[in-house]
Amino acid sequence: MSQRPLKLVPQLMAILVPAVLALAVWAAWLGWDQHRDVQPDGSETGPYEAWQVIGLVLTLLAPVYWAASRRYIAGAVLGVTGGLTVAAYYDWSDDSSGLFMVGVGMVMMGSLVVTGVASAVIASVRTRADSSRQRS
Template identity: 55%
Template sequence: MDTRRQGLARQLVPFLAVAGVSAALWAGWLGWDQERDVHPDGSTTGPYEAWQVVGLGVCLLALVWWGTRYGTRRGWRAEIALGVSAGLTGAAFLDWSDDASGLFMVGVVMVAAGSLAATTLVSVIVRSHFSDPSC
């Protein structure tokens, strides 16, 4: 395999792995809960409970921390943040695409933008903290 293909593989494999793990985390925390809660006054909430979203966030934070911490040594720069964002965006699209109003795309775009911003911020913080060889 030539050097160019090896470089592409070194970038693509971690991206796809992190995207797959992120999508699996979405499915594990949020994907199974599809029913809205109807309150006595007729209002609805959900389908997700706060503990589900917090659980997903904590797992994703750990994934980004680990991926950035150990991926920096392997030359991964943007693969972790982009992989998490791609996995969550794809999972949100698949999970919400049965919405007849078409407004699900607004949520999907918000997931894409928010996850990319958050994972980039966490990656920068982790990378700056662990760039010191004494850590």
């Protein structure tokens, strides 16, 4: 009997775990805040504060590290990017102007680039650490 299906499970988990965590982290940091702040000049800001977005990014480092340190680079990148894209689409889809898709696209492209770079750095550092341990 072939062992191939068993090898697929870790790869699938490397995508699903970061995706589900990205959805949950979005809900925890950003999903509850839907209120826009009106400034004295009448302009609106928000709904998110900088500390919320920073918290989201820092929290997402954990699932990216988890997947990238196991050399599932695609899982880290696709999982987090997919989770954030779905969360942004769901959260912003009630916008009647249709411009929410621009924001969703920016979230998708930004998270794709950032998780790609972070995953490559993590995997590279992990590979160097493993090779130096083997030499000792």
